[in-house]
Amino acid sequence: MSPRGDKRAQLLAKAVDDLAEHGIADLSLAPMAERLGTSKRMLIYYFGSRDALIAEAIAASRPDVSDLFHDVRDTADLEKAAWVLWEAITRGRQRRPIRILFQVLSLAPTQPERYAALAADAVRAMVEPLVPVYRALGFGELEARSRASLLISGLRGLCQDRIVTGDDERIEAAADVLIRAAAAGENRKS
Known part of the structure; x- marks a missing residue:
């Protein structure tokens, strides 16, 4: 796996845990990024949008x-x-x-x-x-x-x-x- 893929996979795993703990109803990427130790810009870079991140988290976690x-x-x-x-x-x-x-x-x-x-x-x-x-x-x-x-x-x-x-x-x-x-x-x- 490429370094970008490794980082993306790590962020997705952390995002799944974060969503399970903090929920999705009022999800804002900036606070989530802070909890994950990254930036909103990097979450958008890796996942495209809030909704795409949620969709990937569901797919990765089921x-x-x-x-x-x-x-x-x-x-x-x-x-x-x-x-x-x-x-x-x-x-x-x-x-x-x-x-x-x-x-x-x-x-x-x-x-x-x-x-x-x-x-x-x-x-x-x-x-x-x-x-x-x-x-x-x-x-x-x-x-x-x-x-x-x-x-x-x-x-x-x-x-x-x-x-x-x-x-x-x-x-x-x-x-x-x-x-x-x-x-x-x-x-x-x-």
Whole structure:
């Protein structure tokens, strides 16, 4: 990697941490740059704009669903992979960065011109890679898309509930129910 690429990657990693801690709603690049030990000019040089930086931070911080689910051959594998995803967003390396996604999803309905496309892309980037997994398990197109949405959006919602309420026992039990439901059932062709 070039020195510019190294510096950019380092700034992006720091930006992800900063956004997870300080949020995006009132994000101004000058204070962020100061916290990151750089300048607003350098953030613009490396990322182009505030919105581009946020988009890259979301992309860099979300779990790689394709990678997590690529070895799924049956419903037992699907459950295991779903638990790996759940662990990543609740206790693992995605635990803090997923807060950025929650912020974008929360802002999209009230500031659609700024966040709607970004939020929709983030959701698609996590749901779409799971659709072929469900198809390979014998589910028809609509059922595959529905189950992929159920699993990803359900886990994301439970994770947010866990952060907000701190009710770990209830949420862990709900995650178990959700994962089993998303992996089980009849294979209906749609």
